Amino acid sequence: MTNRFLDVVRDGLQAYADRGVFRGFSEARATRGEHSFTFEWLSRRPLRFTVDTENGVLKFKNLLPGVPSNSALYSELKRFINARHDGELPEHRRIDRRRAEVTCSNRGGSVSIALRVKKKQYAYGVNKIVNLTHEIFVHLKDHYADYLWESFDAPQE
Numbered sequence: 149m150t151n152r153f154l155d156v157v158r159d160g161l162q163a164y165a166d167r168g169v170f171r172g173f174s175e176a177r178a179t180r181g182e183h184s185f186t187f188e189w190l191s192r193r194p195l196r197f198t199v200d201t202e203n204g205v206l207k208f209k210n211l212l213p214g215v216p217s218n219s220a221l222y223s224e225l226k227r228f229i230n231a232r233h234d235g236e237l238p239e240h241r242r243i244d245r246r247r248a249e250v251t252c253s254n255r256g257g258s259v260s261i262a263l264r265v266k267k268k269q270y271a272y273g274v275n276k277i278v279n280l281t282h283e284i285f286v287h288l289k290d291h292y293a294d295y296l297w298e299s300f301d302a303p304q305e
Contacts, residue, residue, distance in 0.1 A: 153201040153270045154183055160274035161197065169195055190285050191300040204265045208272050208281055210240065212259040214299050221292055222254055228287055232280055243280070248273050251279060 158175065165173035167171050170187035172194065176183075183199045196209045200221050232243045242249055247269045252261045261281065265273035287298050297304055 151201055151243040153268060154199060156270040157199045157201075157206065157274055158273055159185075160183075161187075164189075164278065191284070193300060201270075204268070204276050205262050205271075206265065207260055208261045208277065210258040211261055211281065211284075212299070214257055215254060215259045215295075216257050217254040221295060222259065224291070225259065225284070226252055228284070229280070232283075241279070243276050243304070244272075248276055250277070 155177070158216075160171065161170070164220065165171045169191045173187040174240065176184040176186065181200055181202050185197045185199075186194050188194055195211065198207045198209055199205075201209075212225070214217055215225070231237070233245050233251055234242065234262070243263070246266065248263050250261060250263045250264045252259055255261075259268065259286070263273050263277040263280070285296075293304070
């Protein structure tokens with residue numbers, strides 16, 4: 149089943165793939181109301197991006213593996229993500245709470261990030277969750293490079 153909001157998300161993700169940002173971009177059949185996309189970006193490990201238009205949720209599932217819920221890394225990550233709503237951030241880096249809210253969750257040491265769009269702001273949501281994910285990896289490179297080396301086989305330079 150498709151709808152215009154899913155089309156907005158699909159088109160937004162496809163635009164990144166067309167520009168060469170995402171590699172191996174593909175869409176899976178919907179299961180339990182979630183549409184799923186898979187692609188490589190930021191590492192060789194495929195990422196899973198889901199869309200639930202019924203609840204207005206865009207999510208990178210299991211984005212960061214091997215992050216214990218009681219770790220300093222997870223605590224810092226939650227603070228970093230919550231700070232994306234700070235009005236002091238430049239507009240291009242800020243997530244406007246009137247348009248979307250971002251959260252993270254940790255299940256069995258695997259961190260997912262989700263963005264709930266408001267007022268059907270799907271194009272805004274796609275842009276913000278992709279930008280946020282990029283910022284997370286930049287933050288990890290600056291502050292937790294050892295985690296990236298171990299979990300993503302990132303270069304050590």
